[in-house]
Amino acid sequence: MNQSKTMEAADRRFGWFMSAPSLALLLAVILFPVFWALFTSVHDYTLIAPNFDTFTGAENYISAIQDPAFRHSLGLTAFFVAAVVLFEFLLGFIVALMLNSVERFKPIYYGILLCPLLMNPVIVGLIWRMFLHPSLGIVNYLLTVVGFEPVNWLGSTQMAIWTIIMVDIWHQVSFMIVLLLAGLSAMPKEPYEAARVDGARVYQSFFYITLPLMMPVIIVTLLIRMIFAVKTYDLIYIMTRGGPGVATDLVSYSIYRTAFVSLNVGEASAMSAILLGFILLLTVYLYRYMRSLT
């Protein structure tokens, strides 16, 4: 009894000893920056005066929330996330349903679909910036060939956010397809046959069987995609720098500008903390939901 207790303690000590290096690394690269940012967010810390001399409490948070530009960014990001997640889901689900009934060449379709997903967002941004160049881009060239007016894809305040949304869909829709397809191919076949004999038409099978059975996969996919979409930064940096004006100034890019253009690291940290709050909320919900499934 006594001996087994000491052995257990020794085991535990050895466990901590073995995981110490990786724990230290995690602490250094993840927890430290987070705490540093939280600490900065309650100080008047700028890159002109990089010190923690002035404790400001919630001031940075209040000015961030009262800043119309930041509020615009939050609203725009919400719109962007809703749009990309919705369109990617609809498109992804349709393609996944079609691919699910495909018998031949499945690996080839998979390969083609995965290509965009494997690309770095910076490269995606660069490619599309070239494609969408108002006078030299191939997209406008093709449009004029078939008789349409050229479109100012990234230069128009009306168009730019939709262009970013379209490029993001091109880049990320495969993620939805792959996850939804995995869900679909794991579906049992028998209930469909039972439903056919029970009198269900194709659309009824879809609404009464596919959708309810797919719901866990759909919700998890949507949540994961939302968490990533909220953080979209690279595409904006490469394609528009938040412009024209603030037409594509998503919140991640807005934070970057506050920190490294306006040099106000304190307020940028407060903004990051607010964004972190939103993402944490989504993550907690995702985590809870996934736990409720098992």
Next chain:
Amino acid sequence: MASITLDKITKVYPNDVTAVNGVSLDIRDGEFMILLGPSGCGKSTTLRMIAGLEAISSGDMLIGGRRVNDVDPADRDIAIVFQNYALYPHMTVAKNLAFGLKLRHVPASEIETRINRVAALLGIEPLLGRKPSQLSGGQRQRVALGRALVREPQAFLLDEPLSNLDATLRSSMRTELIKLHHTLGTTIVHVTHDQVEAMTMGERICIMKDGDIVQVGEPMEVYRNPANTFVASFLATPPMNLLPGRIESVGAGALVVAMDGVALPVPTAFQAAYASHSGKPVIVGLRPEDFHLAAGDAARTAPIDLVTITTEVLGPEVILVANLASGAGPEIHARMPRDFRAKIGQPLTLHFDLAEIQLFDPETTRVLPRPAHP
């Protein structure tokens, strides 16, 4: 209720495999028909073609006199019970039962009445609020059956519905299905590879092999007059003993079936039928229960000398496994009374009931026709 007619039904899969090969079968209105055969014989494919889940390559399928080849399963008014039950996992038992009725726009009050009636009939009332994952195998089986019953279809198609149950449950479900058929009187087509189910449940058995129908008939008719060696060896455990032999003439029109060291005199009633095969090799079919310890009427029984290989004591009976005394030929199985004992290697003389002998053509494996039992 409806009759089901298969007229030269063929199923060829896209990979050129012929699963069902020009099968014709008349299932009468209200009949309990068994499709029996080993796995891969095409019985399930046949059932799925009746249900409409499998397209028919050629031939005509009629349900209640109506050609249904191109009719959607939804419009055939048949219900199917699958081997793995295929319940809707996200719906409660009540919703599983209601689903088919809802799709057919049956009024809610009527749905409730029917669900309650079927639930009472199958004893699943306490389960109505549960999901399939909260049910045992036997309970799921009942729900699957209930889902078919509640629809009150023209015919029930059962695709090995008992094969996932344990032995006790299977036996009680067999009885229940027979009772249900008796109460409802609806046509039932039941696919199984289990010959006990076939013998006990079916009004008629349709035995299939390699996509063809081998024999159709009432259980005892098929049992006593198997059409070929396949049927003879497929029905019952242990199956009919099949031994190589030869018909020989012993003068004055008398024939014997000669096996290694044994000569079984052919009963007078069969002699005319077998006369044309005199001098030719045959396969001799002897049912295990037709071996007796005591000699009976000399005209009906003939002694066979055997050497014991082993005995299997089953309780109600003992299965004797033995060789012919000459040591030649395959093992012979004989059903002995429960007190029978024999040591390994012990020589025995049993008496075979000659009126039960069946002879088969070794080339075609078909039975040599003979008059019914004298």
